[in-house]
Structure formats: C-alpha cells, structure tokens
Amino acid sequence: MFESLNRNLNKLYKISGYIAAIFLIFVAIFILIGISSRIFGFYIRGLAEYSGYCMASASFFALAYTFVEGSHIRITLFLEKLSGFKKRIMEIWCLAIASFFSGYLAFYFIKMLIISYKFQERSEGADEILIWIPQTSVAIGSTIFFISVLHQLILIIKKN
Template sequence: MLSGLRRALDGLYLAGGVLAGLFLISIAVLVLLSIVSRLLGIFVPGLSEYAGYAMASSSFLALAYTFGRGGHIRVNLVLTKFSGTKRRVAELWCLAAGSFLAGYLAWFSVKMVRVSHMLGDISEGSDAIPLWIPQIGMAAGAVLLAVALIDRLISVAAGAPLIAEQTSE
C-alpha cells in the first residue's frame, strides 16, 4: 500500500513539474505572439497579463517537483554541522518548520482563490479575466509544495535516509 502511495505522490509531483514546463512554453509563445502582433500593428489584449499568469503558475507548480529532486537551496550549511541523531532532529525541525510555512501559504492561496471567485474580482488589464482563474496555478503549486514537505517530514520521521545520506551512497 505504501509503495502505491509513494508512486502516486511522485506522479503528482511530476505532473506539477510537467505543467510548470508547459506554462514555461506558453510564456515563450505569448511573448513571441506579443512581439509579432506589435510588428504587424495588431493589438491583442492581455498577452502581457497572460504571460505573467503563466510565469506565476510555472513557478509555483514546479516547487514540489524541484523540492523532491533536491533542487531547492537548503540549510545544509547548518545541518552538516550535526551528525547522527542530532542531524536527524535538526532535519526534522527544518522539515516541520517548512511544512508549517508551506501549509500556511497553501491555506491562504486557496482562500485567495475562493474569495476572488466569491467577489467576482477581475484583472485590471485589458483582458478583464476573472482573477480566480490564474490564481489556481499558484494555489495548486502551494498545495503541492505543502504535501511534498509533509511527505518528506513523515518519511524522515519514519526513518528514511537524510538527503546527505542519499547522495553519499
């Protein structure tokens, strides 16, 4: 059962990474479309705003995948000063603090989407899109990061190898 859950979570993080990559591609397409439309003298409303929304979604959706691959800047300078049980306790403390902060961000990101939807907020740009639509990418990425940190916290608490131990093997 746990191996199935592990595969599901890893698949979820990978899906976030793939979506982040697709949003990066959409940024390039939107910027190119903006340049070409200006050269042709055609006004296409909202291109800059959509590129900004894609950038925010890409950034947040990539967080969990990047965390799982060890790509985030970590507190290794401090953690390497410890060894054995002290190292595990320090790692657990860092993961607990990170889980709390990511959970806080996720909670309020989801709340922001809900409130924007309830209030009918629309963007101030020329596109006038309901703001809850582009905010979904940020909220989903924040939730994925919180899940990834809690996942890692539980794994380390259950005895999983620490990051430094994994890379030295």
C-alpha cells in the same frame, strides 16, 4: 500501502513539474506573439497579463517537483556539519517549520481563490479576466508543494 502512496505522490510531483514546463512554454509563446505583434503593427489585449499568470502558475507547479528533487536552496551547508542524531533532529525541525509555512501559504491561496470566485473579481489589466481563473493554478501548485514538504517530513521521521 505506504509504498504505493509514496509512488503515487512522486508521480504527482513529476506531473506537477511537467505542468510547470507547459506553462513556461506558454510564457514563451505569449512573449513571441507580443514581439511579433509589435513588429507587424497589431495589438492583442492582455498578452503581458497572460504571460504573468503563466509564470506564476509555472513557479508554483514547479515548487513540489524541485523540492523533492533537491533543487531548492536548502540549509545543507549547515546540515553537512552535523551528523547522526543531531542532523536528524535538525532535518525534522526544518521540515516541520517548512510544512507549517507551506501549509499556511496553501491555505491562504485557497482562501484567496474562494473570495475571488465569490465576488467575481476581475483583473485590473487590459484583459479583465476573472481573477480566480489564474489563481486556481497557484492554489493547486501551492497545495501540491505543501503535500511534498509534509511527505518529506514523514519520510524523514519514518526513516530509521
């Protein structure tokens, strides 16, 4: 059962990485449209805001994938100096702290999303979009990141 869950979570992290890549493509498209619109003399409201929303979404969806792949800045320089039991204890401690803070981050973003939806808040930019729409992807991405950190903690604890 644990191996099946492990495979499915790794698929989730990979899908999260693909979603981040799609949002980055949207950022590039919005920037190119913005540049083209200036050249050809027309204006599209909210392009800067939409590219910002897509960049935030890409960042948060990429967190889980890059964490699992080992691409985040980690404390490996410190951990390389340790070995055996001390290294294992330090890895567990670091992942436990990271799980706590990433869980708090996910909780906060979900809470912020619920409040924005409840009060129907709109952005202050030219687009005046309902702000809960871009916040949804940030909340989902941060939740997947929390799951990935907790998953790594469980893997380290489970490892003999």
